[in-house]
Amino acid sequence: MFISTAYAQTAPxxxxxxxxxxxxxxxxxxxxxxxxxxxxxMIRPQMKRQKEARxxxxxxAKGDEVATAGGLLGKITQLGEQYLxxxxxxGVEVQLQRSAVxxxxxxxxxx
Numbered sequence: 802m803f804i805s806t807a808y809a810q811t812a813p814x815x816x817x818x819x820x821x822x823x824x825x826x827x828x829x830x831x832x833x834x835x836x837x838x839x840x841x842x843m844i845r846p847q848m849k850r851q852k853e854a855r856x857x858x859x860x861x862a863k864g865d866e867v868a869t870a871g872g873l874l875g876k877i878t879q880l881g882e883q884y885l886x887x888x889x890x891x892g893v894e895v896q897l898q899r900s901a902v903x904x905x906x907x908x909x910x911x912x
Contacts, residue, residue, distance in 0.1 A: 858899050861885065866906040869897060874911050 861867070865877045867887065875887035878894060885902070888894050 857905060858902060861899065861902065861905070866908065866911050867902045868904040868906060869901045870903050871901065873897075874906070876911065 861877060861880060863877055863880055866874070867877060868874050869887070873887065873889050873895070875889040875895070877885055878888050879886035883898060884896050885899055886894050886896050
């Protein structure tokens with residue numbers, strides 16, 4: 802009584818000449834643009850940091866002063882393929898994985 806009858810609307814006829822292709826490319830453009838921005842803002846800087854960290858770990862040498870992920874500061878006394886020994890105080894040495902080193906400190910930073 803209060804509800805009127807609803808009729809379905811027919812779809813418009815497709816445009817001739819591939820206009821549908823241009824509209825689908827236009828709708829994908831924002832998605833493509835977001836991926837490009839994401840790459841330059843997040844992915845590329847992260848890859849650069851990983852490359853720098855890898856180079857720093859490969860360049861470690863005996864006598865370097867380092868900071869570890871656990872917060873220990875010390876001087877490298879022995880180097881191996883996977884592990885290194887760090888002197889954190891006179892006569893106190895700990896063995897760490899190379900990946901635990903997060904920073905090489907300037908000479909003389911540890912007193």
